[in-house]
Amino acid sequence: MKLNRFLIALFLPFFILKPVSYGKDRVSQMPNLIILLADDLGYGELGCQGNQEIPTPNIDDIAKKGVRFSQGYVTAPNCSPSRAGLLTGKYGTRFGHEFNPTGAKNEEPGFGLPLSQQTIADSLQMAGYVNGLIGKWHLGGTAPYHPFRRGFDEFFGFTHEGHYFVPEPWKGTTTWLRRKVLPGGGQGIRTFGKVIYSTHLGNEPDYDANNPIVRGSQPVLEEEYFTDAITRESVDFIDRHANKPFFLFVSYNAVHSPLQAADKYMKKFKHIEDIQRRIFAAMLANLDDSVGDIMKKIEKEDLENDTLVFFLSDNGGPTKELTSSNLPLRGGKGQMYEGGIRVPFLFQWPGKVPAGKTYDRPVLSTDIFATIHAAAGVSKPKGEYIESYDLLPYLTGKHKEDPHEWLYWRQSHKAAFRVGDMKILRQSPKKWELYDLAKDPSETKDLSKEMPERLDLLYAGWEKINGNMVEPLFK
Template sequence: IGKWHQGGTADYHPFRHGFDEFFGFLHEGHYFVPPPYNGVTTMLRRKSLPHGYTGRWVGEKGLIYTDHMGGNEPDYDADNPITRGGQPVVETEYLTDALTREAVDFIDRHDDKPFFLYLAYNAVHSPLQGADAYMKKFVHIEDIHRRIFAAMLSNMDDSVGSVMAQLRKSGLEENTIVFFLSDNGGPTRELTSSNLPLRGSKGQMYEGGLRVPFMMQWKGTIPAGQTYEKPVSSFDIYATAAANSEGVIAPELVEGVDLVPFVTGKKKGVPHETLFWRQGGKCGLRHGDWKIVRMGGRKSPGKSQWELYNLSEDLSEETNLAQSDPERLTELIERWEKMNSEMAEPLF
């Protein structure tokens, strides 16, 4: 349910990748409400503003344009309808509410048997559209940009509450593992989201781009209210689910690890001694508390240099130790290169 973003043609449809039901959209984003944007406050990016304005333009009809990002809002809805199964549908509800409605209904219909639900909210991704009721809730926030973001976030927060309420109503809390996480750090300039005290944002290899909220619930098994400090990965979701679901046989090679023994205290140590990243020319590796980063270009590293940080003392990655600890830098680069040699070439 929600954002798929794994390919928009038939070969990549959720139905051909193990899912029995689908409600959502196939590409990177979607408007929460289509034109004429009724019931929401809408703020869109534009390369240039009406009448030669710069900064922010507010029209008499209430639509807001901003040029602070230097480009236009992506054409999210082009060839990207809301679909149920494989057929387009006309959705009239605010998108976050619609996805919640579908998730609650899915749980209600399947609570008599095992199920897997992947609910990928579009919020708080752009475009910035805050529903009227939530805009009123945050009327005290003077900056309209920040207010819309807060409205979208609060709307999603209430939606997660509705999904959890249905789990309780169905009597499944003690028989269901729930994961809640973000896919990347916040894009601060675009949405006003803050990653402080972490450095960087979405699309970067610094902690502000990689470190995200990650919560687990399994009532009666995982102790509530604890904070687990050691590094985990979204890869661990599959491994955890497979290891704790009856009748599931995991393949021989699983990238992640079962987190339940770690968060229940049955297993000591760390789930991951080493974490590896590569996205085009941007690279990173964490080994223990040490981390290397190379912020290259979109497709190649170019002339970018490796940086070295000790996260146990410098979580904000302010002090590059590459020059003062060249031996450790070389050791970590060798680790990255070894892991990289085991990876497939990127398909894009």
């Protein structure tokens, strides 16, 4: 059993990680590499994940042509540390990127992906790839952390945690904004034309303050709805680099707040009475069409068989804020329950990955790092800890065991640890909970009192791994 093997290893003098598998022979034709990252998209919101309310045919098509990971995890329950794990192939707690800077913190010195860490773009650039980042960065808003200094050749987007989708006064959209007090006073929900104010969650963050949309490093006035602008720039990047190997990181800020949907998509969902949910549905449908435009461009350039594509969300959905559902999972963004850290996770590479397959064992967003390096024939970066495994041998059946013997999370007092199908988590400072995810994926029955020995063993495992982590560099 996985648990027994882990517990044996637990008490060895040194904990040895499984080495990352990389191909020895460089492929004759370097594949193109695309990561499509949604923002705050809940586990249950895609058609291929069971949502029948909001059609997402283009994203679902990636699953039809490739693999859907039913237990795909990210390294943190919120944006920045999750992205740090994705781009480095490591838990952010290995190098102090544990927390999620927001607002003015993005502009403070030292608040960003540590410069000591090599990104996937760094190694691909040195291997001859042309690298583009389109959309949200959120790994440092000051000069040392600019994407140009982290391996990317091109950048169009913004550096903080969020951005309005069109400039004020938000023409052509319906906008839902949070406030502590409604305009004119009072609590509740109040509508002014196509702007709806709600007091259910305090104030809307000041997303656009000192956070311009830039091309390279120069601010631009972008008037197109930003999901469409990201897609436009991504299609243009593919068009200009179709004759050379490229890595394209398409980092959408949809469906992150502010809830702001284009009018043409609002009309498609006029049957949804809840205005908050209707705006979310319109934003998701817009995102789906945008993914479709990128995939159609790949097909038009006859690059489909030569292009590896991942689609995932950076964390679970914040349901009360967005309506973004994580069902049937418990919890959401910011939490260590499954709904905060298990996300929609898809992978397509025609001819290399089985089509229409569902892979039901745990994988981690860090595995994208190793899978891309192996596919590109690029040597792994130096370093002792890279918890990142090439997924291809597992998907083709060459490797029968789970890619990961354990999965670990920590953010302040919140923590979680999974071995096999057993998981412990700590959402409050003092209480650890225990769940059997095979029997109870919705985490409805805490087994900590029934199985205290198992809880203690898993906690000892978490402590062992936690001893290899470092203190956060910023909070």
